[in-house]
Every structure is written in C-alpha cells, then in structure tokens.
Amino acid sequence: MVSVGIDAIEIHTGKLCLDLAETFAPAHDEDPDKYRKGLGLYTSSFPDSYEDIVTMGANAAYRLLERTGHTPADIGRIDVATESAFDNSKPVSTYIAGCLEQVFDTTFHHANKGERKFACIAGTQSLNDAYNWIRAGRNRGRSALVIATDTALYARGDAGEATQGAGAVAMLISEDPSLVELSPQQGYGSADETDFLKPNQQFPSVDGKRSVQVYLARMREALSDYASVAGRMHPDDFAYIPFHTPFPGMVRKAGLLGYRHVIRDTDIEEELASEIGRQPRMEAFDDEEAYLDAVSEYTDKLKGTENYREWYERVIEPTLDISRYVGNWYTGSVHIARASALKHALETGRDLTGKRLLVASYGSGAQAETHTETVQPGWKDEIAMLTIDEQLEARHDITFEEYEHIHDVHNHDISADDTEEFTTPKNEFVFDGWGRMGER
Ligand code: HMG
Structure with missing residues (x-):
C-alpha cells in the first residue's frame, strides 16, 4: 500500500503582534492573567494592511515549493481551506495560484483547484481529500498543495476578540512523505449546530460558552468513533495529540477528554481506580444528564492525579508553544499544533521516528475528526527548516490605537488613502487593492 502524508510544511504569520497582557488587557480594564493563565494566550498575530488570506497563503506556498525544489508541474491539486473567503464563486486557490505563477516559469494549468469550507476543520478535510486523491491513484506521481489561510477576526467587544489571529499553513501532500504518514483510520463526530457562524458577514456570530461545549461534545464522539475502528487505546500510543487550538485554555479541557479515552479499559485506569474510581460507562445510566454529571465528577478527580499531569505535560503542552503567541488561525490551528509538537521534540532531542500522533481537528457548525499519523525518518530535517521563530521575532508590536x-x-472601514502600513514588505506577495493580485 502506497505511503501518503505530509512531505513538507511552511508557516506564515501575520506581521503584526498584539500583546494581550500589556496592551489588550489594560484597554479593556481586564486582569492580564485572564489572557495569560485563563485563555493561555500571550500575543496574537495580525495581518498588516498589505496582507490578506491570499498573500499569506501564497507566501507560505512559495517558500514551500521553492525550498523543496518543486515547480507547478509537480502539483496536481491545490486546495485552500479558509473561512475568510471574499469571493463566493472563484476559489481562493486560483488567486494564490495566480500569485505563484508570477514567479515560476510554468503554470498550474493541469492542477485541480478548489476551496474547502467547514470552519476550522476544513484544513484537515483538504488534507484528507489530498490523501484520498493520491491513494486512489489519480495523482500521476504528482503532489497536492494544501493551504489553510485565515484572518480570524471578531467584532470589537465580542468575547472572542482576545482569541483573534492570522496566518497561513502550506503543506505538500505526497507519496513517501518525509514528515508524517497518514493512516486510513479515522473517527468523526458531527451535528448541525449554530454556535459559531458567518452567514454573509465579516465577523462571526458566536455563542462562545456554548461553542466550548459543542467542541467537547463532537470531540468526544470523534474519539469514540476512532476507538471503534482502531481498537483499545493506551496513553503510551501517542507521542503527541495536537488538538484544534482556538486558544490553549480550550485544549486544557480537550486534553482531559483525550486522556479519559486513552486510559479507558487499560492498566492505567485500573491503577487509578483505587484513587479516583473507574470512569462511568454510559450503558450504566438511564439518562444522559446523570451520566454527564458522573463524568464531570470523575474528570475533576482525574485532573488532580499525577498520572494525568505528567501525561499532559509530555503529550499536550508542547502542542501549544506556537499557538500561545499567534492566537486562533482557524483552519491552520491544528496544523500549527502538530508543527509546534514536532519542533518541541527537535529542540529537546526527542527521537520521534516511527512514533504516532493522534491529530484531533474541529470545526464549528460542527464536526470533529481524529486520525493517526506516523512520524517519518525525514522529520528532523523538515522541521529544522521552519522559520516561525524568526517570523515571530520580526513582528511589529502594535499599540492599542494601531490595533x-x-x-x-x-x-474595509478605512479608505486606501488613510490606510497605514506598519512594516515594509520585502520580497513577498502583497495585496494592494481590490482586483489586484499580489506581486513580488
Ligand atoms: P470569556 O467569557 O471572556 O472568558 O471568553 P471567561 O470568563 O470564560 O474566562 C476564560 C477562562 O479564563 C476561564 O477559565 C476563567 O476561569 C479564566 P476556565 O473556566 O474556562 O478554565 N480566567 C482567569 N484565570 C486566571 N486569572 C484571571 C482570570 N479571569 C478569567 N484573572 C470564550 C471565553 C471562550 C467564551 C471566548 O474567548 C470566546 O467567545 N471565544 C470565541 C469562541 C471560541 O474560541 N470557542 C472555542 C470552541 S469553538 C472552536 O474552537 C471553533 C472556532 O475555532 C471556530 C471554527 O471552527 O471556525 C472558534
């Protein structure tokens, strides 16, 4: 069976940086710890006025192709995942391909282009589409380019405002990948929900508190569905579990859910039974409310155990390193979490070759998906090429007025004449007005 997965990855962050504790909190008369400790966010990335989803996606994709020595002729498919699209007809991938064609001698003439929409999970859906296309043998030896790009902005004053962010992740999906191989085993949890939506509007309408509950409910279903195909899990099965990360505080809750699933029916659950009891089984309850109350009681006890704390520090915490500094990137978020974990392993000298990741994606509206990936021998060389630290360092710190x-x-509340730029673009695609493509 042909091995298919992520061969290479590039990240592009918005060029501006908003400090949540130093700048955002005082302007809102809030305690900085609400952001640093509560949400788990220190800073967030914003696009400068010459950046948008096209330029961020094109800049990440260009670096990816150029660095790996690929040209448009090697790409048979370009999918862009976004929930910040500005065109209801022409997919963002055509705009990005147009940018890239300005700097390559060849075109993407024979590539299938599209745009995927399902809130934040669309990035993973595009990855799965590319995987299926290659596994179906329709790729003629070519790779797929998957780009997750978003400006995740909320209305000012919305509870979600502190979780904003902007950036793009470009991934090359190929046969015999260097980074991770995807497995065919997947789990899904999906239901029609209206806690977060953007029907023909610039900013989302969000019921924030409910969105947290919906995330956890769909994730619980996806984990159970995954276990039904993959069989019994164990905490040692996965080196890391990258979750969709709207803000790290959300992953604190998701991590606990993940741990409950990986210890189910294992020696660890047995070991913990004398300390906190066994986790409740749904079959033992007549009504769902009583079951959820019992789960909540068990979870509270589990949170305080040494087993859980050690596992969380090792398996989950490293997935949050980048997210703490960039905020929510919607479709790119879970892919940032994976990159963050692999980068942490590289920096701490951990060898991951052959180890497995459980990637847990989520999109409002609502759907969760979990699948496993196996880290490939080329992972260190690939992760060493990431420039995210340099990009974060180079961001321009904005005042609240600049924000x-x-x-x-x-x-689009400010005319072009009054628009300020806070950084100077250098050798990159820029947006300079409606109808104009980026140029280098
Ligand atoms: P909020 O209501 O302003 O915050 O917004 P809060 O009062 O609930 O506080 C947040 C946490 O900080 C709480 O911790 C507080 O206790 C703590 P928790 O109880 O959750 O563990 N806290 C403090 N800690 C230390 N010192 C302090 C302090 N003060 C408070 N002084 C909310 C929270 C999530 C509602 C808001 O950020 C929001 O609306 N966000 C947008 C929606 C969102 O991100 N939802 C997440 C799940 S849905 C999802 O992930 C999908 C999404 O990415 C979109 C997509 O799929 O396309 C959003």
Whole structure:
C-alpha cells in the first residue's frame, strides 16, 4: 500500500503582534492573567494592511515549493481551506495560484483547484481529500498543495476578540512523505449546530460558552468513533495529540477528554481506580444528564492525579508553544499544533521516528475528526527548516490605537488613502487593492 502524508510544511504569520497582557488587557480594564493563565494566550498575530488570506497563503506556498525544489508541474491539486473567503464563486486557490505563477516559469494549468469550507476543520478535510486523491491513484506521481489561510477576526467587544489571529499553513501532500504518514483510520463526530457562524458577514456570530461545549461534545464522539475502528487505546500510543487550538485554555479541557479515552479499559485506569474510581460507562445510566454529571465528577478527580499531569505535560503542552503567541488561525490551528509538537521534540532531542500522533481537528457548525499519523525518518530535517521563530521575532508590536486601525482596515472601514502600513514588505506577495493580485 502506497505511503501518503505530509512531505513538507511552511508557516506564515501575520506581521503584526498584539500583546494581550500589556496592551489588550489594560484597554479593556481586564486582569492580564485572564489572557495569560485563563485563555493561555500571550500575543496574537495580525495581518498588516498589505496582507490578506491570499498573500499569506501564497507566501507560505512559495517558500514551500521553492525550498523543496518543486515547480507547478509537480502539483496536481491545490486546495485552500479558509473561512475568510471574499469571493463566493472563484476559489481562493486560483488567486494564490495566480500569485505563484508570477514567479515560476510554468503554470498550474493541469492542477485541480478548489476551496474547502467547514470552519476550522476544513484544513484537515483538504488534507484528507489530498490523501484520498493520491491513494486512489489519480495523482500521476504528482503532489497536492494544501493551504489553510485565515484572518480570524471578531467584532470589537465580542468575547472572542482576545482569541483573534492570522496566518497561513502550506503543506505538500505526497507519496513517501518525509514528515508524517497518514493512516486510513479515522473517527468523526458531527451535528448541525449554530454556535459559531458567518452567514454573509465579516465577523462571526458566536455563542462562545456554548461553542466550548459543542467542541467537547463532537470531540468526544470523534474519539469514540476512532476507538471503534482502531481498537483499545493506551496513553503510551501517542507521542503527541495536537488538538484544534482556538486558544490553549480550550485544549486544557480537550486534553482531559483525550486522556479519559486513552486510559479507558487499560492498566492505567485500573491503577487509578483505587484513587479516583473507574470512569462511568454510559450503558450504566438511564439518562444522559446523570451520566454527564458522573463524568464531570470523575474528570475533576482525574485532573488532580499525577498520572494525568505528567501525561499532559509530555503529550499536550508542547502542542501549544506556537499557538500561545499567534492566537486562533482557524483552519491552520491544528496544523500549527502538530508543527509546534514536532519542533518541541527537535529542540529537546526527542527521537520521534516511527512514533504516532493522534491529530484531533474541529470545526464549528460542527464536526470533529481524529486520525493517526506516523512520524517519518525525514522529520528532523523538515522541521529544522521552519522559520516561525524568526517570523515571530520580526513582528511589529502594535499599540492599542494601531490595533483598532488595522482591525478597521481589514473590516474595509478605512479608505486606501488613510490606510497605514506598519512594516515594509520585502520580497513577498502583497495585496494592494481590490482586483489586484499580489506581486513580488
Ligand atoms: P470569556 O467569557 O471572556 O472568558 O471568553 P471567561 O470568563 O470564560 O474566562 C476564560 C477562562 O479564563 C476561564 O477559565 C476563567 O476561569 C479564566 P476556565 O473556566 O474556562 O478554565 N480566567 C482567569 N484565570 C486566571 N486569572 C484571571 C482570570 N479571569 C478569567 N484573572 C470564550 C471565553 C471562550 C467564551 C471566548 O474567548 C470566546 O467567545 N471565544 C470565541 C469562541 C471560541 O474560541 N470557542 C472555542 C470552541 S469553538 C472552536 O474552537 C471553533 C472556532 O475555532 C471556530 C471554527 O471552527 O471556525 C472558534
């Protein structure tokens, strides 16, 4: 069976940086610890006025192709996942391909282009589409380019405002990948929900508190569905579990859910039984409410155990390193979490070759998906090429007034004549007005 997965990855962050504790919290008369400790976020990335989903996606994709020595002729498919699209007809992938064609001698003439939409999970759906296309043998030896790009902005004053972020992740999906091989085993949890949506509007309508519950409910279903195909799990099965990360505080809750699933019916659950009892089984309850109350009681006890704390520090915490500094990137978020974990392993000298990841994606509306990936021998060389630290370091720190300006720019509330740029573009694609493509 042909091995298919992520061969290479590039990340592009928005060029501006908003400090949540130093800048955002005082302007809102809030305790900085609400952001640092509660949400788990220190700073967030914003696009400068010459950046948008096309330029961020094109810049990440260009670096990816150029660095790996690929040209448009090697690419048979370009899928863009986004929930910030500005065109209801022409997919964002055509705009990005148009940018890339300005700098390559060949075109993407024979590549299938599309745009995937299902809130944040669309990035993983595009990855799965590319995997299926190659596994079906329709790729003629070519790779797929998957780009997850978003400006995740909320209305000012919305509870989600502190979780904003902007950036793009480009991934090359190929046969015999260097980074991770995807497995065919998947789990899904899906239901029609209206806690977060953007029907023909710039900013989302969000019921934030409910969205947290819906995330956990769908994730619980996806983990159970995954276990029904993969069989019994164990905490040692996975080197890391990258979850969709709207903000690290959400993953604190998801991590606990994940741990409950991986210890189910294992020696660890047995070992913990004398300390906190066994986790409740749904079959033993007549009504769902009583079952959920029992689960909540068990979870509270589990959180305090040494087993859980050690596992969380090792398997989950490293997935959050980048997210803490960039905020929510919607479709790119879970792919940032994977990159963050692999980068942490590289920096701490951990050998991951042959180890497995359980990637747990989520999109409002709502759907969760879990699948496993196996880390490939080329992972160290690939992760060593990431430039995210340098990009984060180079960001321009904005004042609160500058933040308000840039927020208005991206909401098209400011005319081009009055628009400020806070950084200087250098050898990159830029957006310079409606109808204009980026140029280098
Ligand atoms: P909020 O209501 O402003 O915050 O917004 P809060 O009062 O609930 O506080 C947040 C946490 O900080 C709480 O911890 C507080 O206790 C703690 P928790 O109880 O959750 O563990 N806290 C403090 N800690 C230390 N010191 C302090 C302090 N003060 C408070 N001084 C909310 C929270 C999530 C509602 C908001 O950020 C929001 O609406 N966000 C947008 C929606 C969202 O991100 N939902 C997440 C799940 S849905 C999802 O992930 C999909 C999404 O990515 C979109 C897509 O799929 O396309 C959003």
